[in-house]
Each structure stands twice: as structure tokens, then as C-alpha cells.
Amino acid sequence: MIATGTQKKAKTLLANLLKARFPFLYIQTWEEDRVLSVIRSVAQDVELIKTPREVLTWRMTTGIIDGQGSSKDECKAPLKALEFIEKYDKPCIVVLQDFHVYFGGQGKLPDFQVIRKLRDMLINIKQSRNPKNIIFTSPFLNLPGDLQKDITIVDFDLPTFDEIRSVLDEMINVNEQSGRIQISLTGEEKERLAKAAMGLTLSEAENAFARAMVEDGRLDIHDVDVILEEKEQIIKKTGILEFITSELKMEDVGGLENLKRWLAKRNNSWLDSARKYGLPAPKGVLITGVPGCGKSMISKSISSMWQLPLLRLDMGKIFSGIVGSSEENMRKAIKTAEAISPSILWIDEIEKGFSGISNGGDSGTSSRIFGQFLTWMQEKTSPVFVIATANNISGLPPELMRKGRFDEIFFVDLPTKRERKEILKVHIKKRLKDPEVVGGFQLTEEVLENLAAKCEGFVGAEIEQLVIDGLFEAYAESRSIRLDDFEKAIINTVPLSVTQAEQIRSVRDWANVRAVTATPQEDREDYAKDSVAITIGPGSESNDIGEDVRFNRGGRTIDF
Structure with a gap:
């Protein structure tokens, strides 16, 4: 196998530590065979280490095994093994596997005789006539306080x-x-x-x-x-991140073509082919807007488009009761996301996760975790694409939206007429498959135009629900679906654009100068140049408001 630049750098670092007579090195890894292969490679590379060295290994089950494969059964006990190493008079590297069990931790006291013996050996190893080093390998990092100044931790990354x-x-x-x-x-x-x-x-x-x-x-x-x-x-083993398995595809998301095109152009940008253009892997997007307009749905569908694992970061699991553990949980989550990169990290309703930053009611824990996340977003080099969604944009700290954190901020508005037609088509076709239920109903362009016009002001989630409600009308009477079933469901729905008019206006005002609209210009032609009228007609079964609600359309128009 040809060594890459990263592999050569790791081998050079290890060789330099061995040549400098660092007595104790600690490598945290699950890959015992691979790390032993690297150590043996370095030990015999005269260009790296000059003096070739024999590699001995120790396990409590086998004792010491020398370079020829001979086992010293009498050295199974840790103190006996250390005595053997101390007396060994050849250039060598001794790899002690799972020796961390004698270092205590997890409610167990350390073996003080073993620790004392290791400290006694320091001068002997440093001044030995022949070079000698001890390397501890373990799946876990566990250092006793007595040895923290004497042991050097060596990073051993996952395979390149x-x-x-x-x-x-x-x-x-x-x-x-x-x-x-x-x-x-x-x-x-x-x-x-x-x-x-x-x-x-x-x-x-x-x-x-x-x-x-x-x-x-x-x-x-x-x-x-x-x-x-x-x-x-x-x-699954982290307990903090959730692996999201979704069957959603981009075709299942109606509208938002601007955002879809932006994402499509960045597909495969983590491959070597993108390096020819000098392109870095995209950092991520912040998607904000009206609740129920498809932010979470499109976040899930990116995984299918890019064929990358989708990880959901639950901020509730980050914050735990033990002091200091929240910061460690965030480090663990970031490390895991980077370990399986390229990957997609999804933070839903990010404003709720960092709600305690300004009031300081949690002794600064939220602020520290937020700073930790921001630093990682700014400096990360691993291809981890971050998708953050937010409904209440006023709850987001301004530092999060500074350039360099996210590649772009997209605003998802109430769907236009063209988008409502797409959403209706997606949900009706997805559910209307049985010929008996379809009956004489035909989903024509005229039908879509009619329904889309009548459900103006509805968000995507409300359009999905009206399709379901219409099907329940037919199901309750054991008959095929009719157009008036959907029309009745529209009449019986009071949309968010009415019940949350002030909140939507506030979000649009914010997005007008700070975000890019997820809907392209050609889809926005349904609306007047500066505003859109959402009319709730009088005489419906559940709504007698009888008024016009007018909103300014939010979001800068940039076609991708």
C-alpha cells in the first residue's frame, strides 16, 4: 500500500517521538492490528528511525511475545512484564495492549504498584544504552493522575x-x-x-x-x-446523535426550486473532482421561514439526493445534569459526525437549543456550548454539511448568521400558487392509488388550478392535511373521492397565515434583507410586486372572519 501524505506525517511524528526517547506513548484506537502494522513499519524503516527496533507485544492473556513470535508466559502479570522490559537489553518498542485496566477509572482504584513501577522505570528507559519505548494501546483514553506528565498521547486517526x-x-x-x-x-x-x-x-x-x-x-x-x-x-452507540433513515426524495418536496438548484449544484462537491476547481466542501445552510412550509422535509430529502448519512443532533441530549458533561457531549457529537464524514448534520429548530445564551440562567453552559459549536463551524475542514432549521428567527444569536458559519441563509415563505399545485399533486398522487377510491376523479391541470387558488395562504403541512381530510370524507361514506371533498376541507381550515399573521410578518421583515428566498422569481410572479393578499371568505363552517390579510413577501431574490 502506498502511503499518503497523511500517513507519512503520522509515521514521521511517531518516529520522531521514538528517536527522541519519549518513554511512554499512548495510542487510543480500536484497530489493534492496524496500529501494530504501523508501529512495525516505523520500527524497520531506517530512513525514519535509523536504528531498527524489535517490536514486542504484551497482553494479559499471552504475556510478552517477542519479534520472533515466542511467548513469555511467565510475564502475564503486569509487574512481571514490566520487570522483563526493564531488563531487556536490545533496541525495542514494547506495545502494552489494554494496560489501561490497571490505571483505574469507572469507579475502580488504580493499581498503585504498577503505576509506581512505571515511574521507577522512567530513568532506566531514557538512559538505556539501546533505545527503548513503551506504547500503550487501548480503545479508551484512561490516564492516572500520577502519570499524566510522563505519558504522551499520540493521535491515531481512522483509515484514510x-x-x-x-x-x-x-x-x-x-x-x-x-x-x-x-x-x-x-x-x-x-x-x-x-x-x-x-x-x-x-x-x-x-x-x-x-x-x-x-x-x-x-x-x-x-x-x-x-x-x-x-x-x-x-x-446508535453514541446516544447523542440520531441516524435518520428517510424515504423522502427531492421529488416529494413541492416548490422551493431555488433551494433545490443550490443543493443540486453542490452534490458530490466532497469528491476529488471538485478539487480540480479549487472548491472546498460546502459548510451548510440555515433554513428559516414560516412553520410548516417544508424546512424539515427538504432537510431529510438532501440525504437521498447526496446519498450521505443524515444525523440529527438533539440539543436536549447535549445538555445533561453533570457539570462539564454537556461540553463533552458536544465534543463527542462533533467528533462522531466528523468520523463518518462525508455526512449531513441536521439541527432542527436550532433557536430552541441555544435559548439560554442571553439570560445566563444555566451558569454559562449554553454560552460555552454555543461558542464551541461556532468555532467548529468556522474552522471545520471535514466534509460535514450542517443543516439548521429555525422558526423563530429572533431567537438566534447574531454570531450564528455571520458569513463563514453557513454558506447561505434561505427563507421559506408561504407557497406560491405554482408551488401549491406541486404540493397538491405530490400528496394526492402519493395517496390516491386504489382504483376504487379514485373512481371518476381525475387530477387534471384544471383541478389543480382550482384547488391551488382556493387554498391560498396555506402552508405545505396544511395542504397535506387538507388532502388527508378530504380522503376521510370519502372514507367515512365508503365511496370514491370527489373534488368537493377537498374543497370542503379547504373551507374548514383556518391557515397559519391568519392565526399567526403578526409572527409571519415579523419573520418576513427579518428575511427581506438577511436571507435568500427559497422560491425562484418565476414562481413568485403569482403575487403582486410588493405584496400578496390572502382572503378568507365569509360564510365558511369554521371561519367568519371576512377580511383580507396582506403581507410583504420576505427574502432577497437570487436565482441559482
């Missing part, structure tokens, strides 16, 4: 894209020779498949590729979904 691609290529070559699995991948599709496995260990990636192959006897771009299912296991 090139390492995962190498595993994929090797598996493809083996299966092409056997002819048992049909491989149908272009060069770019192989890249997308390997990118999808980023954040998995080499073993997990290999398992995911193998599962994809055996499920249908072929490997193609559709197997990205299998890789994402493997990543779901990682998310």
Missing part, C-alpha cells in the same frame, strides 16, 4: 480514503478473478463507495463491502445504502 480505497480495490480484484460477484462500478462510483465508508475502521469497511457483495451477488453504486447502514451502528 486511500487505505479504504485500497481495501475496496483488493476485494474487487479478488472477486473479478473468481467471477462469483458481478462488479459494475466506474472510477467515480468506486470513489463514492470508498468515500461512503470513511469513518469506519478497515475491518468495518471490509465487512460492509463484503455484505454489499453477497446480498445480491453484485457490487454497484446502489450499495452505498449498505455502507450507510453500517455507519448507523456507530451513531
Whole structure:
């Protein structure tokens, strides 16, 4: 395997620490075999380390195993193993696996004799005639206070894209020779498949590729979904992030063409092909607007369009009762999102998560977490696309909306007539599939025009509900659907544009100069140049308001 720049940098750092006689190094990793492979590679690379060294390993089940594979059973006890290492008189690197169990933690006291012995060995290791280093490897970072000044932590990242691609290529070559699995991948599709496995260990990636192959006897771009299912296991174990599995597609979202085009242009921008243009991976979008107009729906559909895992960050799980744990929860969530990148991180109703920033009622915890999130948004290099949705825009701190945090702020307004037609078509077609229920009803352009005109001022969620209410009218009488069923449902609905007129006006005033409209100009031609009239007619069963409600349309018009 050819070492990439990242791999070479990691090996060089490890070699320099070994040459500088750092006595104790600590590597947190689940990949014991992979880290041992890297250590052995460095130990024999005369260009990196000059003096080749033997690599010995220790486990409590096997004792010490030397470079020739011989086991020292008498060294299973930790103190015996340390005594053996102290007396060993050859250039060596000793890897102690799972030695952290003697360091205490999780309600257990440390083994003070072991810790004392390690401290006693410091001078011996540093002044040894032959170079000698001890490396602790463990899935968990657990350092006793007595040794914190003596142990150096070495980061060991998850496999790089090139390492995962190498595993994929090797598996493809083996299966092409056997002819048992049909491989149908272009060069770019192989890249997308390997990118999808980023954040998995080499073993997990290999398992995911193998599962994809055996499920249908072929490997193609559709197997990205299998890789994402493997990543779901990682998310479930955090307890903070939620892996969202959604069947929604962009075609299921009516209207918002401006936002859709913006997202479509940035699809695959985390692949190498985008680097030719000098493009960075997009940071994210903030979507605000009238409640019920499709912000959450389009957030879920991005995952399907981009074929990336969608992670929902529950701010309620970030804030916990133990002092200091909230900040650690946020770090854990960010680290997990980056580990499985490229990924999409969705924060729904973000204004509620940071509601305690201004009043300081939580001893500054909200402010610290908010600052932590802002710093990450500004400086992140991993391809984690952040989608934040907000209804009450006044609750958002101004720092969140500064350029550099999000790529763009989109405003989702009440749907235009053209958008209402699209939303009606989506929901009616999705539900009207049984011929007996359809009967003589035909969803013609004239029908859509009629319904769209009558439900002016309705948000997307209300349009969906009126379709459901219309179907209930037919279901209650055990007959096929009729146009007047939908018309009756419209009459019986008082939309948010009336009940929350002041709030909508406030959101539009804010968005008029700060956000880009998610609806393109051609769809906004239904409305007058400066305003839209929403008329609630008198005489309906549930509403006798009989007044016109007029709003200024919010959001700058920029066509993507």
C-alpha cells in the first residue's frame, strides 16, 4: 500500500517521538492490528528511525511475545512484564495492549504498584544504552493522575480514503478473478463507495463491502445504502446523535426550486473532482421561514439526493445534569459526525437549543456550548454539511448568521400558487392509488388550478392535511373521492397565515434583507410586486372572519 501524505506525517511524528526517547506513548484506537502494522513499519524503516527496533507485544492473556513470535508466559502479570522490559537489553518498542485496566477509572482504584513501577522505570528507559519505548494501546483514553506528565498521547486517526480505497480495490480484484460477484462500478462510483465508508475502521469497511457483495451477488453504486447502514451502528452507540433513515426524495418536496438548484449544484462537491476547481466542501445552510412550509422535509430529502448519512443532533441530549458533561457531549457529537464524514448534520429548530445564551440562567453552559459549536463551524475542514432549521428567527444569536458559519441563509415563505399545485399533486398522487377510491376523479391541470387558488395562504403541512381530510370524507361514506371533498376541507381550515399573521410578518421583515428566498422569481410572479393578499371568505363552517390579510413577501431574490 502506498502511503499518503497523511500517513507519512503520522509515521514521521511517531518516529520522531521514538528517536527522541519519549518513554511512554499512548495510542487510543480500536484497530489493534492496524496500529501494530504501523508501529512495525516505523520500527524497520531506517530512513525514519535509523536504528531498527524489535517490536514486542504484551497482553494479559499471552504475556510478552517477542519479534520472533515466542511467548513469555511467565510475564502475564503486569509487574512481571514490566520487570522483563526493564531488563531487556536490545533496541525495542514494547506495545502494552489494554494496560489501561490497571490505571483505574469507572469507579475502580488504580493499581498503585504498577503505576509506581512505571515511574521507577522512567530513568532506566531514557538512559538505556539501546533505545527503548513503551506504547500503550487501548480503545479508551484512561490516564492516572500520577502519570499524566510522563505519558504522551499520540493521535491515531481512522483509515484514510486511500487505505479504504485500497481495501475496496483488493476485494474487487479478488472477486473479478473468481467471477462469483458481478462488479459494475466506474472510477467515480468506486470513489463514492470508498468515500461512503470513511469513518469506519478497515475491518468495518471490509465487512460492509463484503455484505454489499453477497446480498445480491453484485457490487454497484446502489450499495452505498449498505455502507450507510453500517455507519448507523456507530451513531446508535453514541446516544447523542440520531441516524435518520428517510424515504423522502427531492421529488416529494413541492416548490422551493431555488433551494433545490443550490443543493443540486453542490452534490458530490466532497469528491476529488471538485478539487480540480479549487472548491472546498460546502459548510451548510440555515433554513428559516414560516412553520410548516417544508424546512424539515427538504432537510431529510438532501440525504437521498447526496446519498450521505443524515444525523440529527438533539440539543436536549447535549445538555445533561453533570457539570462539564454537556461540553463533552458536544465534543463527542462533533467528533462522531466528523468520523463518518462525508455526512449531513441536521439541527432542527436550532433557536430552541441555544435559548439560554442571553439570560445566563444555566451558569454559562449554553454560552460555552454555543461558542464551541461556532468555532467548529468556522474552522471545520471535514466534509460535514450542517443543516439548521429555525422558526423563530429572533431567537438566534447574531454570531450564528455571520458569513463563514453557513454558506447561505434561505427563507421559506408561504407557497406560491405554482408551488401549491406541486404540493397538491405530490400528496394526492402519493395517496390516491386504489382504483376504487379514485373512481371518476381525475387530477387534471384544471383541478389543480382550482384547488391551488382556493387554498391560498396555506402552508405545505396544511395542504397535506387538507388532502388527508378530504380522503376521510370519502372514507367515512365508503365511496370514491370527489373534488368537493377537498374543497370542503379547504373551507374548514383556518391557515397559519391568519392565526399567526403578526409572527409571519415579523419573520418576513427579518428575511427581506438577511436571507435568500427559497422560491425562484418565476414562481413568485403569482403575487403582486410588493405584496400578496390572502382572503378568507365569509360564510365558511369554521371561519367568519371576512377580511383580507396582506403581507410583504420576505427574502432577497437570487436565482441559482
